[in-house]
Amino acid sequence: MTASKRQVTHDDMAIQKDDKTIQRAVEEELDWTPDVNATHIGVSVDGGRVTLSGAVDSIAERTAATKAAYRVDGVTGVEDDIAVRRDPASNADIDIQHSVDRILEWTSGVPSTVTAKVHDRKVVLTGQADWNYQRVAAAKAAGRVLGVVSVDNQVTLQRRPSAGDTAERIKNAFVWNATLDANTITVTVSGNTVTLTGSVHSWAEKKQAVLTAWSSPNVAEVIDDIIVL
Structure with missing residues (x-):
């Protein structure tokens, strides 16, 4: 007797459909990115996480491809498996x-x-x-x-003196920033190290939160544990 196959639920179909939609959107974004040759890059998506593969001519092109994938709505993470080609005739x-x-x-x-x-x-x-x-x-x-x-x-x-109000100042900076929802991000400070936790709705918001934390004059390290929903 053969084992019965797992029944495909509506949730499974929705996830599969969303992944396919995201894959097409990432492929289109890569195609529209001037610094990227999209024909050399493969795109796969699993649960919103994008994996980029293939080979490009430079680190700059690989970086541009990764940024393009992050710009797509619904992407929860990007795995960069792109290789930079080694041209035997290139510089020593x-x-x-x-x-x-x-x-x-x-x-x-x-x-x-x-x-x-x-x-x-x-x-x-x-x-x-x-x-x-x-x-x-x-x-x-x-x-x-x-x-x-x-x-x-x-x-x-360079090591910097710690400050007791670093967390409060970063939190206030989140409030002033129009692109951030300060209520969904938690800031904790230990010495010169800032840890960000919580959730945001886009990678652009996540990136802005990290940049804002780095702007503090008393910060020497930022640990980014923010998740994108």
Whole structure:
């Protein structure tokens, strides 16, 4: 006797339909994104979580594809399985090193204390910065260099004095921000570390909450545990 198949419920059909709708929307968003060759990227969706696969020519293109997927309504997460192609004719490590050094020097906001080391076309950034946006700017700049296949950002932030009202100030900043619902996000502080929990309705809202927390002068680390509903 063969085992009976599980009965497909209306909820199963709704989830399946939603996943297919999200998949089509992500594919269309990738197709409309100027910096992305959508024909080289595969899209699958399971329960609202998107997996991107395939191969692209640069980290910048991979980043653009991931951001495009996050822009789609209904996406609850993105798994980036996209590889950066290794062109045998592309720059050697020594050439990439020179290019990365120059772009870090020229990029506004990147402190001179940030340095790069290139091996096998992979960039490792080290040093210290005063603000998180400087650390982010360094990684973005290095990722734009032709031939780079990955960037490991190990830049640390200068230690700062903690403040007893950090959580309250961040919460107030949430209230002032028109894109955030402060009532759904909880802020806890331990020393210089801020932990965000709760839920939001979009990745744009989640990103804004994290950026707002990083804007505090007393924060050295932000732990993002916010979920997207």
